[in-house]
Amino acid sequence: MALSSSARLLRRALALRASPSFIPQSQTTTWSSSPACFSSSSLFGDDDAATRNPPPPLTTPKLFVSGLSRLTTDEKLQGAFSQFGQLVEAKVITDRASGRSKGFGFVTYASIEEAEKAREGMNAKFLDGWVIFVDPAKPREPKPPPPPQPESDSSETGFRVNKTIGWCG
Template sequence: MALRVAATAVMAARAAPRGMMRLFSTTSPNSFMPPPIAAMGNGEGTPGREQAPPSTNLFVSGLNKRTPSEKLREAFSQFGQVVDARVVTDRVTGYSKGFGFVRYASIEEAEKGRVGMDGKFLDGWVIFAEYARPRPERPPPQNMTNSNGYNSYARE
């Protein structure tokens, strides 16, 4: 009986290519090791992404698609006076894009709200709160003319 088991193991080893054995082996010294968390970022917020400077405006991501602005305001108001809370929606469909903004009256309240709600559940989803980055400056629109010299939107 032991001879039969040994013979079956030898035949299986010969049948499987070396690459397959290496692929399914869990004892390999070259096993995958994830990088340490500290190497991925600064240890706070999204890994590998630098933090925005403190402000009264918070960016909230990971929202449930059915979370309304009123629910967002209600959840964050326990940490201070919320001036404005809005869930960003698609212009065409009107559905939530899964993120929003909350503006507090002071930076201290915004910090309490960020710490208090980051990584918490809202409507069954884990949300993430961080300071909102300022909107980048956009260059003024150029004259929209086509190759014929006419304005693309209306003839002059």
């Protein structure tokens, strides 16, 4: 027995309504205003982990921003962080060969207080659809010096002796 088009539409609507992904607008819950809202920290037992282990105070106005989208530019980074104070520099680090973002960057403020506000305000927030993390920038570690070359391979004239064994022609 063939179903009419209206019967097929009714059957489809009932199937959608029974699926867990369909929730009528009148039955939705606003979690942010609900007093019974659970945060991830309260679910895992560390209710006040942020108050027990606050981040260390900043010693530099330069911040390291990780988790950036490949589409984030210097201008977008500057626009997102400019609301917290006077920016000296906002730089997304790019790959030399391809020119694409490496997914991290640096933001420098005029004062440490502004950088602290930016770290609190932008850490674990969305930027270009990605969650970013803001930490204090660490100074770049110097590269170790190259190991010394053995002097036995060089002659008195300063030329090196090639000790290739065999011949390829």
